[in-house]
Amino acid sequence: MNPSQENHSQDSHSQDSHSQDSHSQDSHSQDNLAHGGAQKRQPIDAQPVLQLKGITKRFPGVVALNNVDFDVRPGEVHALLGENGAGKSTLMKVLAGKHQANEGKIILGGEEMAFENPKHAKRAGVVLIHQEQSLVSEMTVAENIFLGSLPKKPGNRVDWRKLREDTEKILATLKCGFQHDDLVGSLSIAKKQMVEIGRALVFTPRVVVFDEPTASLTDHEKPVLYDVIDSLCQQGVGIVYISHRMDEIFHLSHRISVLRDGEYTGTVNTADTNEDEVTRMMIGRSLELDHASKPGEFGETMLEVRNLSVKRVFEDVSFNVRKGEIVGMYGLVGAGRSEVAETIFGLRTPSAGEVVLDGEVVQFRSAHDAVVSGVALVPEDRKDQGLILGMNCRDNMTLASLSGVSSMGFMKSGEERAVYDKYHQAMKIKTPSWRQKVGNLSGGNQQKIVIGKWLNTHPKLLILDEPTRGIDVGSKSEIHTLVKDLAKSGYAVLVISSEMPEVLGLSNRIIAMYDGRVTAEFDGDSVSEDELVQAITGMAGSSPPKAQAG
Amino acid sequence: MTSLKGFFRGKTSIQPIWIFVIAIFIFFSFMSEYFLSLGNITNILVQTSTIGLIALGMTLVMINGNIDLSVGATLGLAASLAVGLQEISMTLAILAALGSGMLLGAINGLIVWKTGVNAFIVTLGAMLGVRGLIFLYTGEESFYSMNFAFSDFGASTIGPIPVLAIIFLLCTLVMHLVLTRTGHGRNTFAVGGNPEASIDAGIRLGRHMMINFIIVGFFAALAGVLLASQMGAATPNLGRDYELWTITAVVLGGTKLTGGFGSITGTLGGVLAIGILRNGMNLMQVPAFYVLVILGAILISVLIIDKKLNAPSTKEVRI
């Protein structure tokens, strides 16, 4: 299932004009995406610029990487795949000098290297662009790009003029709409990502590693990134591309390598393979999104949102969710989706409009009120909003329903364990013990704990905000199945997502948001990808919604 | 964003503390006939120079994401050394005093760096321990300088301006330049703002932490030496509670306790605010008991106003 990128990128007036130029330069990439895997890239035949041989990395109690081989050729995009915990990030950290391997060799341009720290690796031409954003928000774009390598005049003084000139050169190649002296804290997530990429260009890079670069980008913002990657390739830079998204990988890469449980399972040419094969390499089985299994029986309306507004955030939002129904909310990052959810959940004060829950108008003054009234929110940011990372699994699981597992204020540890065991089994959470700190779990298992936490409050309405962001394919499909089962058992479910396949695969109805407004509402089974893309990029304003449900 | 907020934010913002400084300056000018005179203003500068000098170093340490509670004790030790060792040689005494401050700073920095333990814990220990060292060294006695040249220096002036005030202002200028213009200064912001990112960018976290702790140790020691020269003596209890007033001044100046944000100009404003308040209330003969309450109340009010100005109201989630 590949989302069509063609339409919106050509008509997008919201995007900066210079990204239009870059699209026309690299129009082949658009064609590729539009036609799915039809024109996959052929492997580049050249001597590798970088080789990793027999890399082994041990952490206390764990062999994170076992005898892994990997290489990158100049000008190629080499995708690295694997489930969470497979060792991708560790391998890249070894490559970038953040970790040192216990065994094995790193050969860069024919020379064996031993990187002691990231700066060392960077100077040698290996740059890692991080999964988590690693910017200093109180500093300017220029200072962030040159973080750790500010141009200096004698006496350790910063050479501001050179800094400015160098930054402008880099910004010109990135073609992004911000200035060298903008504070990074004031930029959007996508623009911050561009600043990160700008960093890679400071040293003439030989190998650039992208670790989940699109995790926080919307479909709409991705082409800019693809263009940057293409232009790097044209300069002969080798790219390592880590992602969970198959469509991206098949679109961008020349070759694909797969890791499983710290072991190297193989490398294939993108042109010679397909998603099924790669998935099998990753998880040992093939996997399919099951559209047929969507819930089909709906009860009465559980949630009705009428003309809800929060000043300067979103405006006049109306929709409803019925019992047993999954409603998808689709839109770009920053369109106001999470904010709508937070308002329903009592975390924001609406400036106008009302929320009706189970037939009653509710005015929540805090999240606590919302929880008491039966609303559950699985938040967007698992680590910051969803979990207490330093707490164990059980305690996180019961955090939202403490009064249910206590009497007279005292915890009943037997009941707590029972709650934990119930969801532990039901959701197949992989942890050695309930005492395990959730910070030590993989993203998928963490997300299951958050969902378990909310299921135990027995909510009337379950809101899931980006439920599968940064989660490996296996866990993702498990969570999808879970959500559908929940709806079938009578829950009213609202799913917010930036991933079109997810929205299409789960939702009975889809609400599209653009720039703080609901632009359209679609039937989840009959909507086309084009319609959705138009609705979330502000082009569907004139065209009437295709289907009005409810 | 309202226009008032815009006034205090953005690239050409005015630091709120300076508005406050100007306001109380005008207020006291009207309330006391003695306030607005060159003599009184230089007095304020001399009196604030002690806390002020420490605050310069503390600003860097706090932007760096750390804190140093041991500065008061460091000041006391340096003062005792500067007076106590004068029998041997004046130069040696002053060098030893400044050296002791830098050494203590280095020890604090090293422990914070190597163990990754909260600087609050490490320096709270040092605060107690260094005070113990002072008592051990001085035998609980005050030291008195036989050399009047030493105390004359503390009282000397260039033109109408006391030397101590000039030293303080010069140091302020230098530290402002260090913070805004040098690689070390910018990296200090980076380390405080996002330590992970800084490590990834190859910035040597430990080195900058060490340097900043050494800087604050140096300034605490310098303040101690200058204070000793004002008194021609050193007492073992010197500098008690100074760490609290220093931190207060730095926070009033807008430096964030969480690191990554702050400025020397703000700190100067914070230091002056406290100095002017104390001086002005003295001149107005506000009873000492009430001064404590007023200072506390003003500090909390400034925090509340700062919160209101910086809170992006509707954009923020209610937590």
Next chain:
Amino acid sequence: MASAEQPKPGLPTGKLNKAGLMSFLSAQGILVFFLLGMIVFSFFSEQFLSQSNIMTVVRQASIIGIIAVGVTVVIIGGNLDLSVGSMLSFSTVLVVDLHDKIGPTNAILLMFALTLMIGAVNGFLIGFLRLNSLIVTLAMLSAIQGLVLIYSGGQNVDIANQEGTWFAFFGRGYLGGIAVPILIFGLLAILVQIVMSRTGYGRRIFAVGGNPMAAVYSGIRKNWCVFSTYLISAFCVACAALVLGSRVMGSQNNVGQGYELLVLAGIILGGTSLLGGAGSIWKTVIGVLILGFIQNGLLLMGYPYYTQWIVTWVIIILAVWLDLANKRKRLLTTHS
């Protein structure tokens, strides 16, 4: 931040006994210090381990201990309380002064009420206005000291008839052969430890201290939780004031000066991190006792009082390094 897929150190993979021992050592390093110190002191001073000396030390430590119990709760909730020193002065002066004026019962009740009110002000500013706790309590430290002086006019307060009041019970009395201050300290510590580890309230405080944002997103009323920790802290201070006032039967206006730092030193020695979301009352009890025994032991050995500060410093450094060394060792043993 480590990414989700990086394997974490310390997962039990076998050799459970050894790993268990190491983690025990790293967690209880401070206990080892405690026992070592006791042994060293007992070599140098015969009286050190005598029952009466131990009772004396614990009784002396109980005032700091009682306050530390409350401050530990504030710290677990992710904040600091530096105002406890001034608050102790406030409460002690108040209860002693009112004792002769309105009778002991009323004095105690009024003192508790007013102390809790100050705690509520702290809690309101930090919990509901979300101001930084370090600075707020620093400001309150100054403001409350001023209030005490204004209240008393700077005069010492005394209880006239020291022999004939049951108020003496709290600081000087014995119950079943144990000094009442120790009993109050012990009871309060056990009570609060139970609240923190066994109740939903305690769990919420840990959550708020561990990740305030996630706590709010879990429907926990964070502001109330923070607010309540300052009430607990104030309650403990009021208990301490009861003991102190009754013990001295009089009070100076600055009687609590510097207690905030001693309390923190005790908590730190116990090994509670200041970051919030972690810690325990019993650790704090150990830390406060260490502080008391250092002070007493050195005094019995004939060292001047200020050596205890140097020793405290050295112990904090050593404890911090030991903790680090243990972590290192764990890494090294599994590497080879």
Next chain:
Amino acid sequence: MLKKTIITASMLAVSVTAAQADTYRIGITQNNVGVDSYQTTYESAFEDAAEEAGNVDIVVLDAGGDVARQIGQMQDLIQQQVDAIIIWPTNGQAVIPAIRQAHQAGIPVVVTNSKIAEAGLDFIAAFSGPDNVQQGISSAEMMCDALDGEGQIVQISGQPGYTTAIERATGFEERLAEACPGVELLETQPGNWNRERAQRVMEDFLTKYDRIDGVYAGDDNMGVGALNAAKGADRADEIIFIGATNFAVGYDAIERGEYYGSIYQSPVDDAEAALQTALDVLAGEDVPKMNFFETPKITAENLGEFDRPVF
């Protein structure tokens, strides 16, 4: 010019008395008001005395125990060009340069309560206060009498580094060694003028020493703390308590027979003497450098001759 307009604008704040020629403006910077009752009573007595004198306008400042702040206050007073400065030194040495500055500015300085070091004597007009060395000597003599020249005693001294504490301790120790060598001073620990702290110190002494015959405390506040500790250990009967600066609690304890004796020192006398000395200096009288007011011994025998202290 600006200054002039502001002065006219702030007529309200200008004290009326400034216009009168024969009114003196006297500034006082005190050590640490509020730390104990003596200093607080001193302050109010000083204010009362000034009011009574009529022709005095006073500026009352408090250094809060901080030397640096006291120096700042001296500078402020010099800046205001008061007619005379009374200083209760936070430290006998560190304030000398500030006193010297006042001296150089032509402002007479009267030191009150606690002496400054020799080197500073040239710069002051006079000292007024108790003779703390003599107080220590008197206490030593009382101790000798009470113990009949034989015994083991401990000392709880005042704030370390503070002149009064040092002088009392020195006077006591020297006289004791001289007058009755049979009395052994086992140990000295500071009680910081703080009753609770003294109580704790005494508790430790009681554990450490099986036999204690006498306690000398730097003031009654600490002495009563020591008494509390001894009572708690049921050893109060076997110990002689001697203090200084008789507080009301000490006076009562003497009355009850629990406390042997103290030194009677009135903050009211102290304050009045200080103001009088300053006025004498301003009047151009020939004032002796050292003005000690009487601080007699007080024991159960002569208790009736003294009023109960108000603090």
